[in-house]
Amino acid sequence: MAVKVTEQNLILNMGTAFRGSMDIIKADMQLEEKISTLALSILIHIDENPDISQGQLGKMLKRDPMTMSQAVRALQQAELVDSIQDKEDRRIKRLRITKKGKQVAENLRNSEKKLIDALIKKWGKQKVLDLAKSIAEYNEFLREHK
16 A cells, blocks of 8 residues: 655654554564653663763653653663762752663664664665655754744
8 A cells, every 4th residue: 555645744654654663663672561662762862871861861852851750760660770869969860771771772772773674675775874864854953943
């Protein structure tokens, strides 16, 4: 079934593609815990930015404090992330990935790689790189657009 492509359904198609991709990746990972897509994204960001504050992470991901708190709490309950108080400002909690969280992040990256490798096989590397570049440019546009 061919999908009709128009400017008007661009964002709908992007959302559908993202959710479909994450469903495939999450199924491949066979997680014991039910972890949201946002929480998995947060996990990767914490792994790449050790000791980041929840506030900094929320700004980076453009999420409100309540949404961030719920997702981080889910990661903490699953023992994937823990937090420590900032040494200089005790109101700030710094987020760290746990050993278990490192393993989940690695599995997530492996599942993503499998999906991307399959896409490269189907489309070719240049088309996938072009898509990645377009998405990065779109993300930059969103950061600038208010």
